[in-house]
Amino acid sequence: LKATEHEAEERRLIEAARTDPARFAEIYEANFARVYAFVARRVPGREEAEDITAEVFHQALAGLAGFEWRGTPFIAWLLGIASNLVARRWKGAVAAQTEVPVDEMELATNSEEAERQALFAQLLRRLPEDQCHVLERRFFEQRSIREIAQEMGRSEGAVKQLQFRALETLRSQIRDRHE
Amino acid sequence: MNDFMIEKLDQQIDRLLRADQPGRQSDPELRELMQIAGEIALVPSPAFQTRLREELHSSAGPGQAQRETVIPPIFASSSLTFPMNGSRLALSFGLHVIALALIATSGWWVVENRQVVRMKVAELVPGNDDYLLPVAPGKIGGGGGGGDRDKMDASHGTAPRFTAQQLTPPLAVVRNQNPALPAEPSLVGPPDLVLPQSDRLGDPMASVLNPPSNGPGNGGGIGSGEGGGIGSGKGPGMGEGYGGGIGGGIYRVGGGVSAPRPIYDPDPEYSEEARKAKFQGTVMLSAIIGPDGRPRDLRVLRSVGMGLDQKALDAVWKWRFAPAMKNSQPVSVQVSIEVAFRLY
Numbered sequence: 001l002k003a004t005e006h007e008a009e010e011r012r013l014i015e016a017a018r019t020d021p022a023r024f025a026e027i028y029e030a031n032f033a034r035v036y037a038f039v040a041r042r043v044p045g046r047e048e049a050e051d052i053t054a055e056v057f058h059q060a061l062a063g064l065a066g067f068e069w070r071g072t073p074f075i076a077w078l079l080g081i082a083s084n085l086v087a088r089r090w091k092g093a094v095a096a097q098t099e100v101p102v103d104e105m106e107l108a109t110n111s112e113e114a115e116r117q118a119l120f121a122q123l124l125r126r127l128p129e130d131q132c133h134v135l136e137r138r139f140f141e142q143r144s145i146r147e148i149a150q151e152m153g154r155s156e157g158a159v160k161q162l163q164f165r166a167l168e169t170l171r172s173q174i175r176d177r178h179e
Numbered sequence: 180m181n182d183f184m185i186e187k188l189d190q191q192i193d194r195l196l197r198a199d200q201p202g203r204q205s206d207p208e209l210r211e212l213m214q215i216a217g218e219i220a221l222v223p224s225p226a227f228q229t230r231l232r233e234e235l236h237s238s239a240g241p242g243q244a245q246r247e248t249v250i251p252p253i254f255a256s257s258s259l260t261f262p263m264n265g266s267r268l269a270l271s272f273g274l275h276v277i278a279l280a281l282i283a284t285s286g287w288w289v290v291e292n293r294q295v296v297r298m299k300v301a302e303l304v305p306g307n308d309d310y311l312l313p314v315a316p317g318k319i320g321g322g323g324g325g326g327d328r329d330k331m332d333a334s335h336g337t338a339p340r341f342t343a344q345q346l347t348p349p350l351a352v353v354r355n356q357n358p359a360l361p362a363e364p365s366l367v368g369p370p371d372l373v374l375p376q377s378d379r380l381g382d383p384m385a386s387v388l389n390p391p392s393n394g395p396g397n398g399g400g401i402g403s404g405e406g407g408g409i410g411s412g413k414g415p416g417m418g419e420g421y422g423g424g425i426g427g428g429i430y431r432v433g434g435g436v437s438a439p440r441p442i443y444d445p446d447p448e449y450s451e452e453a454r455k456a457k458f459q460g461t462v463m464l465s466a467i468i469g470p471d472g473r474p475r476d477l478r479v480l481r482s483v484g485m486g487l488d489q490k491a492l493d494a495v496w497k498w499r500f501a502p503a504m505k506n507s508q509p510v511s512v513q514v515s516i517e518v519a520f521r522l523y
Contacts, residue, residue: 036223170215
């Protein structure tokens with residue numbers, strides 16, 4: 001019943017976005033985490049993952065009028081586009097232009113990956129402010145320890161300590177959730 | 180964990196962020212922390228999520244069409260780029276270089292060969308056709324003239340019909356509106372000679388249309404001659420001669436008649452069809468150059484086709500000449516004009 005409701009909701013969103021492209025924002029919010037999770041685990045760098053994720057949504061927005069329901073959820077179509085772009089990234093520009101199908105197992109794995117990322121994003125926000133700040137600068141903005149130290153007005157050693165403590169806190173929170 | 184381990188952890192994170200594969204850790208605590216770091220590395224940046232949301236919002240709005248027409252940068256890597264095909268890029272680059280080289284060298288060639296290019300200008304040659312009968316060596320027979328001593332030249336119009344006997348001379352300006360015995364104006368000549376008729380009588384060879392004038396001649400009629408005819412001759416006929424009928428006409432170059440000299444002769448254009456076919460040829464035209472230096476009665480004597488005939492006619496139609504002279508007077512002459520089309 002839940003799956004049927006979810007599909008009906010998806011259909012409603014897509015129809016709305018077809019008539020009014022500004023409504024695509026709702027589709028984006030509903031699917032961003034899963035598309036990013038799919039891409040981020042298949043390309044080596046954050047910058048590349050962001051580029052491909054952006055391209056997936058731009059292509060989806062441009063091709064929404066041509067989307068047809070084929071008995072699979074909408075996310076499968078998005079991941080098909082992502083899979084194609086990732087394949088092109090690895091095989092070069094002459095890779096096949098056809099949509100790469102994504103099977104049910106991949107969809108399930110992707111769902112778990114997205115949930116795991118959402119969990120870590122949530123735990124990250126609960127860290128003490130200085131620890132959270134260091135990890136965000138280090139991982140999201142890819143700053144060096146020296147740059148972060150200069151920005152925070154602390155020594156490099158102190159920033160490394162904060163980084164270590166932040167990861168340790170996250171580890172203990174994960175352990176707590178498993179126990 | 181001691182300082183050494185903290186330093187080692189940071190080095191491993193460095194490698195992870197540079198997309199290098201971190202080395203396998205023997206220390207279980209360090210390994211666990213690196214697994215956590217690996218998960219954090221996969222968490223999307225909230226700033227990116229917001230930026231992409233805004234980007235899509237603007238793409239979905241009125242700017243969408245504009246984005247689709249943006250030419251993607253060739254070397255930049257961004258969401259706006261498309262896959263670059265190296266061989267096609269190289270081919271395109273090569274073709275552009277060749278095109279630029281051709282443009283540059285063609286400009287140089289034209290400058291260096293200016294005289295050769297000018298050689299395709301048409302050439303005026305003496306007529307060698309039988310378009311007209313030769314001019315009589317003596318005085319031209321036939322013709323007439325008239326006028327009523329008006330200060331202005333005779334005005335343009337058509338001649339009345341020809342009759343064996345003239346009752347009333349033609350007039351462009353009728354002075355006596357109520358004649359005692361009205362009669363149809365006519366010229367003396369063969370009655371079966373039919374010329375274009377209209378309500379406006381005048382000298383068919385005159386270039387002035389208005390105001391209506393009978394001309395500076397005398398003896399009635401229209402023109403600068405004498406008698407009741409039309410033109411510069413004498414008598415009731417039309418033209419330069421005398422005694423009725425039609426006289427005067429067109430001369431040919433030679434025998435005291437000088438050739439007209441082109442004073443404005445723009446080059447003809449090449450037709451697109453002939454240029455594509457790399458076709459060359461010479462069009463022979465026949466023309467009458469009037470006393471006013473303008474060409475008229477242009478005809479194609481020898482056609483080459485490919486649209487070049489019309490191009491030759493278009494060009495020669497614009498030409499202007501210093502008229503042919505006979506006895507220090509400008510006269511009409513029949514000439515042939517060769518228009519040579521050459522590709523260099």
